Amino acid sequence: MNFLPLARNTLRETIRDKILYVILLFALLMIASSILLSFLSLNQQDKIVFDLGLSAISIFGLIITVFVGTNLVSKEIDKKTIYLILSKPIRRGDFILGKFLGLSLTLGVIILAMAAAFFIVLWYTMSLTESDFMAWLPNGSMALVLIYIEMLLLTAAAIFFSTFSTPVMSAMFTLGLYMIGHMSNDMLNFGKLTGQESLNQVIETVFYIVPDLERLNLKNVLVNQPVSPEIFASSLSYGLLYIAGLLLLSMMIFEGREF
């Protein structure tokens, strides 16, 4: 449990970051702007607010993850504070866990704030269209939980990349992982279309190595219908297991790193 003070400290440190508030402000503005757009939508107010709200939360969550997550480890190394930390009775693995947990808590707070704004806007729109807000609440909540898990996975990836590369490269790797993670299913199909067995096998291998982020992206389905608890639980477990794997890898690399 040595990582808990580090997590608390990371939370305190990241929550003080002014860029976080600027991003949050933009996210809130975008969620609120869905009200304006919904008026132009010809009876699709609820759908527009649902889609735009969840996408805004996901996109701004990604921006925070990439900008903050990739700097977490390198900042300590650049400022040489890592020596101070590691001179205490803290294992290197605890350092990674602490950083991850700290940013996860920050992300949790940010996503909660965005979710509150999203649900207020959704409730307001639904009161205008006389739709049943309570019927949409479970679907919206499920989508938000999965968005949070996706952000945690990307945080773990950002930390993993920053254990062996510079912040800029880590940010690029994380963004690349996000893109491939969402495109991997299509790439698998493209591979099948080529009809080349060897290429197909390479793509299939990549498909199973990179995270399949579409498994955590059920918002497109949840806007119209609920998903079964089995699918939701499986998606959640998949995300959590992948996070655990990335953190373990990060710890392994960080253990062997020399400063």
Add this chain to the structure above:
Amino acid sequence: MSLARLILATLFCTVAFGSHLLHMRLQQALPLTDPANDKIRLMPPDFLRFVTLGHSNLMADMLWLQLIQYYGATAQEKSSRQYLYPYVDTITSLSPDFEDAYIFGSYVLSDTPEQVKQSLQLLEKGMQQMPDSWMIPFQAGFVSYLHQKDYAKAADYFVLASKRPEAPRLAQEMAAQLNRRTNDYSRCQLGLRLWQDAFENAPDGELRAKAEKRGIETRFHCDLILLEALIKKYQRDALATWEASVAAAKKAEADTLPPRPASFYPASLAELVKAGMVSSLPKDPLQRDFVYQPQTGKIQVKPLPWPAYELELLGYVVGKDPQKKPTN
């Protein structure tokens, strides 16, 4: 102000003015508000889904907003809606559960006779993507009924709609009525079965009474279709018999040819029984005979105790003008 700052300010003004001029020129050269640019926005759906990185619903929403603008602009300018189908096709590919996009798209497309086929194509896609939606086959039924006048196809769509969850009773009623309208005996019988089903499953007395009345009318209609078909067959047979006798007389070089009868229609409906075409003549529920006009071969029914909309409109009720719409 120092000279250096003055130079910088002048340079800034020059650059700002230059970029503004360039922007104006670009606006003229490539006006992005031109409806022709709809083609630019409409990239292949698979590509759009690929590049939206999991935000395909959001992209579909943005295209939906654009579609509304496009529809408004074409309606105002009364110009062609050539991109309407690509728009709704792309939207529904990005967001396959976007039920209103199928309905709105088909509604607007079927407005133009050349696009009715695309309208049904879109609804067929919707039926595949949303197998639980009753609204999509219901709309397809209306498109086939109103714009294609294909009653059999429309009836099939309404039957499909009636089997889907939460379908309104109207779907089954439309299917029953349209099956009647096809003037095909077996389809009419199908309509009769649908009315019987509606009667048995009616939730209240009023709907049961309505289903019973429509069922009686449908049975009438089926009998009328059957009798009309038999009269036509009788007429064809009589004509063939006469033509054969004329041919035989010509071959035998007879002095006189058999005279052409005034009518080939049966003199009475009893002739059909006599010819073995039907075992007995159907009667109406009030045990009255059908009204038959031997000169024209037309069959009618005596008025029912309630206004029988379809029968009256089709001119089957004695003394009712089919051109006049029944009041009830």
